[in-house]
Amino acid sequence: MNIKNLFLRIINTSLGIIKNQDTKYPEYIKKFETRVSNYFNSKFCLTFSSGTLAARTLLVACGVKKNSKILMSKLSFPSVVTSALQIGANIEFLDFDNNLQIKNISKLKKPNADYLLITHVYGLPQNMDNILNFLENNKNIKLMEDCSHAQGAKFKNKYVGTFGVGSFMSMQGSKALSAGEGGLMLTNDENIFEKSIILSHINRKHNFSNKSLENFSKVGLLGKGRAHPLGIISANLSLNNLDKNNKDMRKKFEIIFNYMKNIENIVVPVILNFNELGGFHYGFPFFCEDENKLSEIKSKLKIIKYDWPCLDEYDEFLIGEKFNNLISDINFTKPLNNYRDERSNLYFIELYWIKKNSIKKISELLKNVN
Numbered sequence: 001m002n003i004k005n006l007f008l009r010i011i012n013t014s015l016g017i018i019k020n021q022d023t024k025y026p027e028y029i030k031k032f033e034t035r036v037s038n039y040f041n042s043k044f045c046l047t048f049s050s051g052t053l054a055a056r057t058l059l060v061a062c063g064v065k066k067n068s069k070i071l072m073s074k075l076s077f078p079s080v081v082t083s084a085l086q087i088g089a090n091i092e093f094l095d096f097d098n099n100l101q102i103k104n105i106s107k108l109k110k111p112n113a114d115y116l117l118i119t120h121v122y123g124l125p126q127n128m129d130n131i132l133n134f135l136e137n138n139k140n141i142k143l144m145e146d147c148s149h150a151q152g153a154k155f156k157n158k159y160v161g162t163f164g165v166g167s168f169m170s171m172q173g174s175k176a177l178s179a180g181e182g183g184l185m186l187t188n189d190e191n192i193f194e195k196s197i198i199l200s201h202i203n204r205k206h207n208f209s210n211k212s213l214e215n216f217s218k219v220g221l222l223g224k225g226r227a228h229p230l231g232i233i234s235a236n237l238s239l240n241n242l243d244k245n246n247k248d249m250r251k252k253f254e255i256i257f258n259y260m261k262n263i264e265n266i267v268v269p270v271i272l273n274f275n276e277l278g279g280f281h282y283g284f285p286f287f288c289e290d291e292n293k294l295s296e297i298k299s300k301l302k303i304i305k306y307d308w309p310c311l312d313e314y315d316e317f318l319i320g321e322k323f324n325n326l327i328s329d330i331n332f333t334k335p336l337n338n339y340r341d342e343r344s345n346l347y348f349i350e351l352y353w354i355k356k357n358s359i360k361k362i363s364e365l366l367k368n369v370n
């Protein structure tokens with residue numbers, strides 16, 4: 001789209017909002033969904049007001065219900081965890097290794113679970129050979145993917161987000177595909193797609209294959225989750241730039257990796273194929289226990305620390321019923337940041353700092369860290 005048409009679209013949408021006109025599903029939202037489906041090679045795509053609601057909708061549409069058991073990494077995003085708990089599901093948290101992969105998934109013996117929800121964290125795809133192998137041995141377990149940090153990442157030439165029954169991603173402002181706030185869901189399964197419309201897209205016109213769903217089209221079974229139309233204009237622009245931005249960041253990650261892997265007392269995740277990275281979030285991840293080393297790095301580069309709550313320590317965040325008791329009477333005084341694993345040593349060279357600085361500058365600064 002040229003600049004003139006883009007401005008007209010923004011102005012028309014904004015005027016429509018100001019004048020209280022109907023803003024539900026302008027044609028360009030459906031076009032954007034088709035564009036995203038084509039990009040990822042997925043049959044269906046649905047936009048949402050947030051990644052969290054896309055997640056909750058996908059979970060329900062895939063059949064997650066009270067007492068379903070979901071396997072999730074300890075690095076899962078909190079509102080995804082609580083989305084599952086709200087439905088009444090129970091969670092088993094899985095450890096992760098220094099490569100930010102689910103640890104020893106092949107060794108999990110008969111986990112007695114219904115779902116595996118993987119998160120491709122910080123731009124790095126999970127090793128899908130290991131995951132698919134695990135699913136091959138556990139045919140009753142359905143795979144869902146959270147691609148919020150990995151838009152455009154691939155595993156062996158296939159986009160992450162297309163390996164399981166469905167996937168979702170956040171389009172919150174700091175994500176590679178940004179709507180300011182928003183979310184996306186991808187699936188190849190028409191039934192999951194249509195159920196998702198019924199669950200969270202009240203009054204969306206659709207020619208349902210499953211006519212019985214139509215009964216609920218004006219109910220909003222899970223609430224209302226349609227995306228803000230201005231956000232989708234922005235997301236459409238960031239989709240234009242996704243490949244280029246990913247390409248630039250892959251180069252920078254490779255440079256950083258090659259320096260960081262040789263620094264004493266730093267552990268970096270092993271990355272075998274930089275061309276498979278995509279999306280990116282928070283920054284370049286590494287582990288460090290040595291305070292002196294950290295101070296040295298901090299004096300040269302911008303570093304942030306992993307600081308999401310450690311939900312896996314408490315029954316209230318493992319058992320759906322206990323969680324729902326908690327939210328009906330919020331009274332919880334235990335500390336949430338006492339990690340007993342590598343999360344306490346997980347840091348990032350900050351993403352915006354990497355974006356802002358040239359490869360030359362980054363190399364110069366890293367060259368001086370030993």
Ligand SMILES: Cc1ncc(COP(=O)(O)O)c(C=O)c1O
Binds near residue numbers: 052
């Ligand atoms: C990995 C991951 N999943 C899900 C979400 C939730 O998405 P949203 O903030 O759009 O609701 C986020 C948000 O940052 C996230 O980082």
